[in-house]
Amino acid sequence: MARWIAFLPLALFAALAVYFGLGLREDPSAIPSQLIDEPLPAFELEPIEGFERGLSHTDLVGQVSLLNVFGSWCPPCAIEHPMLMQISRSDRVPIYGIDWKDQPGAGTRWLERYGNPFVLVGDDQSGRTAIELGVTGAPETFVVDRAGRVRYRHVGVITEEIWRDTLEPMIAALEAEE
């Protein structure tokens, strides 16, 4: 048998090692959003306790905005909260909130305690709207363009770096569109 055939398994192993090595850099649990470039799914949410207005998908048409999925039961949401307050105070972009799977009143108390960065908040106690949006956990933030189309989804806490390096430039680019 030709000599070089003996090296085939080694070559195959090397090729697979490179392939898998590159693969290890990916996040296996990250599921890409199905909503990218699609219009925001239609939803109509009741207000959370003590609030007058709820949230509907039509509220996010007309300007570039952020849609943040949160819950009072979600520790990373509490970590992210100061950043949302900072964005809200700067008036850079409106943030709309979906209170996901919270007990009645829990979301309201949480916002009263920590501050309310949201222009409007919708109550998603049943979790149906979150499933419509393909939400896999909290916090998750969608970037919605002027036409009401989802352009980006950020999974996890929005940090200073993520805001500065990813979201803010994206919002500026979307505002410059059309």
Next chain:
Amino acid sequence: MMRTLLAAVLGLTVMAAAWASPGPEEMMTDPVLETRARGLYAQLRCVICQSQSINDSDAHLAVDMRAVVRERLLAGDTDREILDYMQARYGDYVLMMPPVQANTALLWLTPLFVLLAGGGLALVYVRRQDRPVDEALDAEDEARAAKLLEDEGQA
């Protein structure tokens, strides 16, 4: 003492296993729909505990997804429509069995290729072993062979 302890551990394990599947309050009244629901639960992945189907997972999202399956069954959707519904919102990954399509062709066919390639190599190797060695012995070895055979009484 040990017996009681063992019984307690066994009991808890069984209870835990029972709780890990859809609870009695999730059972549908129509047995046909309930059977379809169970089948669909097993085909949908829990997107939080991703190695489990929504049948096995206790994550609140799995509970919600099971509820959505039941709602869609009651609304008259077919099994295919319900799976498509979830796939439209969560992507291919939400299906426990990867769909057979262009970008999963490699996933489905690679095991078959590896089996065929390995089997082919094994076959070639085994065939080679069977082939008789037809080199003639040189004179010296011929003589030694003859002498050894004589000694053994097998000339």
